Amino acid sequence: MLMHAPAPGPPSADKRWRIVEAAMRRNGNAGHALIETLHSVQQSFGYIDDDAMRYVAASLRLPLSKVYGVATFYHFFTLKPAGKHTCVVCMGTACYIKGAPQLLDEIRGKYAIKPGQTTEDGQLSVLQARCLGACGLAPAVVFDGQVAGRVNQEQMKTRLTELLSPKAAKA
Numbered sequence: 001m002l003m004h005a006p007a008p009g010p011p012s013a014d015k016r017w018r019i020v021e022a023a024m025r026r027n028g029n030a031g032h033a034l035i036e037t038l039h040s041v042q043q044s045f046g047y048i049d050d051d052a053m054r055y056v057a058a059s060l061r062l063p064l065s066k067v068y069g070v071a072t073f074y075h076f077f078t079l080k081p082a083g084k085h086t087c088v089v090c091m092g093t094a095c096y097i098k099g100a101p102q103l104l105d106e107i108r109g110k111y112a113i114k115p116g117q118t119t120e121d122g123q124l125s126v127l128q129a130r131c132l133g134a135c136g137l138a139p140a141v142v143f144d145g146q147v148a149g150r151v152n153q154e155q156m157k158t159r160l161t162e163l164l165s166p167k168a169a170k171a
Contacts, residue, residue, distance in 0.1 A: 008058045011051035016044040020052075024059055031062050034070055038077055047078045075130075083118040083125035085144050085163045092131030094138035099152065103139060104128065106153045107160070123164055 010017035023040035027033030037060065041052045048071050057064040071077045089095075089103050104115060107126050111119055115128040134140040137149025143159055151159075 008055060011055050019044045020056075021059075024056075029059055029061070031060050034060060034062060034067065035074075038067075038071055042077055047081050049079065080118065081122070084123050086125045086127065086142070087160065087163075088127045088129050088132070088142040089115070090132040090134065090138070090140040090142075091128045092135060092138075094135040095132075095140055098138040098150075100128075100139040102153055103141065103151060103156050106156050110157065110160070124160070 010021065020037065020040045023037050024033060027036065034056070037056050038048060041048050041056065045052065053067045053071060054064060056062075057067040060067075071079065087107065089100050089107075091100050104126075108114055111124060111126070113119055113124070113126055115126050118125040129142075132140045132142065132147065134147055134149060137147070139151055141148050141151045141156065141159075143163060148155070148159065
């Protein structure tokens with residue numbers, strides 16, 4: 001009879017690990033539950049760090065390289081904590097044609113970050129989406145979960161300034 005080593009303990013005493021462990025248990029700590037488990041980590045912590053990947057790999061008895069490969073392949077997963085505010089610029093065909101690249105240039109120029117990055121102060125994360133499904137509103141941008149349509153560079157600058165102002169933080 002083949003004996004398996006007991007699963008390792010979670011990387012910290014954080015109670016959110018119980019949610020991740022429950023997701024793994026529901027699937028018998030089987031490797032086929034990798035994506036569901038990573039979703040659970042992402043939902044619980046907001047991102048998937050190296051310690052989380054090592055824990056998931058050991059718990060599901062998978063090579064760390066496989067866990068890392070899946071976590072980096074799917075765009076839904078992020079390996080860094082998101083900023084306090086998020087800005088998602090749609091890069092679908094309609095948005096691209098109507099000026100989405102210029103919106104990203106505006107962000108790059110003002111905040112010195114590219115899609116997938118967060119400002120050094122942790123206030124703003126910028127992402128790009130393949131398509132938001134709001135083609136009639138091109139170019140579309142999602143500011144902290146709210147879709148804005150027909151956004152131009154001036155509106156982008158104003159909206160981000162409002163989001164990042166100290167007054168907005170108090171509201």
